[in-house]
Amino acid sequence: MNDSGGNNGKKQARRPSTERTAQRDPERTRAAILEAATREFAENGMGGARVDAIAERAGTNKRMLYHYFGDKEQLYLKVLEEAYVGIRTAERALHIGDRSPEEGISELALFTWRYFLQHPEFLSLLGTENLHRARWLRQSVRLKELHSHLIGELSEVLEQGKKQGVFVETADPLHVYLTIASLGYFYLSNQYTLSTIFGRDLIEPANLNAWESHIVHVTLASIKR
Amino acid sequence: MNDSGGNNGKKQARRPSTERTAQRDPERTRAAILEAATREFAENGMGGARVDAIAERAGTNKRMLYHYFGDKEQLYLKVLEEAYVGIRTAERALHIGDRSPEEGISELALFTWRYFLQHPEFLSLLGTENLHRARWLRQSVRLKELHSHLIGELSEVLEQGKKQGVFVETADPLHVYLTIASLGYFYLSNQYTLSTIFGRDLIEPANLNAWESHIVHVTLASIKR
DNA sequence: CAAGCCGGTAACTAAACAGTTACTTGATGA
DNA sequence: TCATCAAGTAACTGTTTAGTTACCGGCTTG
Known part of the structure; x- marks a missing residue:
């Protein structure tokens, strides 16, 4: 009765590993797990992501x-x-x-659009986190101060524009940022359902370029005097 | 040894149900399942939704x-x-x-915003479906023709506006619709992370009203001559 | 130079899960 | 008035999953 199975309630000794141990590199392993996790969570959401899949993608194991x-x-x-x-x-x-x-505004709009375009995993993660009503983000202490800088800088640019008479007095920094982010986020994150229902491939380069121009145009049109 | 457990590999007879059977109503049961499923999928996504939870919410069972x-x-x-x-x-x-x-454009913008506001489950379902790259929507035969009407009607309104000289010649129906949808969708679907990182409660009535006006303003500003 | 810690492996476990089966109950029409 | 079928119940099953445990081995340090 030395074989597996059949002895209830008692643990039995495991066979020792005979495989050669890979070179040790804590930093590399940690980084590999983080990158693999980013992809897995972005592709499958928090509910759909599998811990085993992350470990395998990272070339390591759950432990x-x-x-x-x-x-x-x-x-x-x-x-x-x-x-x-x-x-x-x-x-x-x-x-x-x-x-x-x-x-300045045009530059911010272009940057945001291109960053979203190059980092689809960021958009997915936002989507997943919002599905869960920011349950995990709310616990984060690190992130709150990260964003005041953005609004502050944007606010200065808008003030300067108002002083120069090129922007309307009602232009609001949060609204301007949300406008830029909305137009980029929705187009990209919803590209699959949109392409399907409207029968047009939104990710095609010609359409991408047209939308890039559109974002800049809309943002400026909404605040120019 | 008539009790449960202990007989390997063989099925045993189940105790007959002694509970009174609820009134039969196929339509009601079907509708209850569909409504419960809508809520469960909207709250947890396709990966996170549980079939048992849907059955329980519907007041019925998996069968x-x-x-x-x-x-x-x-x-x-x-x-x-x-x-x-x-x-x-x-x-x-x-x-x-x-x-x-x-x-007409203003009406469409207001309608879309208010519909999104009153149907958060619709936004969630779109988010989930896009996470999976429209995997299931693509299989749907019913939905493709449903959307040509929208673009057609919007196109007519824009043409009329161009003829009257109030809209610019470059105004495109798909772009106009995507602009309206973007501004509403992003604000609402991402309200949780946005409220957290910017430290401002976006769902507060005053902010909602301000954003409603903003959507109409931006949409019209982007196409007015 | 040995002791123990840290990076690493793989098998294990309890719980949760989608989907199935065995069976019951009520309505209908021949 | 009974055969048949659709509506309904709840226990069951095989598989998947997050998380754990037993064990290994190289590097550092007392």
Whole structure:
């Protein structure tokens, strides 16, 4: 009775691993798990993502995942935080106040659109997090201060434009940002249902370029005097 | 040894049900399942929705769900189709060509915004379906013709506006619709993360009203000559 | 130079899950 | 008045899943 099965309630010794151990590299393993998790959560949502799939994608196993990140929920929050840090960091490098107000707004709109286009996983993660009513994001302490900078800088550009008489007095920084983000987010995140129901391939380069111009046009038209 | 458990591999007779059977009503049961499924899928996505939870919410059991709808995927597609039929049916009742072109566009924008506001489950279902790249919607035969009417009617309104000289010649019906839908969809579907990161409660009535006006303003500003 | 810690593996477990089966009940029409 | 079929119940099953445990081995340090 040395074989597997048949001994109730008692653990039995496992066969020792005979495979050669891969080179150790904690940082690499951690980063691989985070990247694999980003893809898995983006493709399948929080509910559909599989811990086994993440471990396999990362070329490691579940034990390491739990070792570095605690559990599935904490790993998910880490992924979400990193995604936000990514876009806000790139945004800061823009310095939209350096040129004319109109160019500043146009630059922000173009940046946002292109960032969304190049980071579909960011859009997916936002979608998943909102499905769950920001349940995990709300727990994050890191992220609240990350966003005041954006609104502050945008506010300055708008003020300058108002002073120069090119923007209307009612232009509001949050509204302007939400307008830019709305137009980019919806077009890209909903491209699959939209392409299906309207029978037009929205991701085709000609259509993408047209929408890019449209975003800049709409944003400026809504605030120009 | 007549008790439960202990006889391997062989089925045993089940105790007959002693509970009183509820009144039979196939239509009611079917409708209850569909409504419960709509809520469950909207709240948890396709991956997170539980068949047991749907049955319980509908006040019935899994057997009936499989009896009426085949399986989880077919039920989900039915829910999605009904959601689209719902908005497109309400939209048709608008007759946006009956007044001036400007009023027509404004009416469509207001209708879309208010419909989104009153049907959060529709937005959630779109989000889930797009996460899966319209995997199920693509299989639907019913829905493709449902949308040509919308674009057709919108196109007529725009043409009339161009003829009257109030709209620019470049105004495109799909772009106009996508603009309206973008501004409504993003604000509402992403309200939870947005409220969290910007520290402002977007669902507060004052903010909702401001955004409603904003949508109409932006849409018209983008096409007015 | 050995002891123990840290990075790593793979098998294991309890619970949850989609889907099925065995059976009951009520209505209808021949 | 009974055969038949549709509506309904609840227990069951095979599989998947998040999370755990037992064990391994190289590197660092006392």
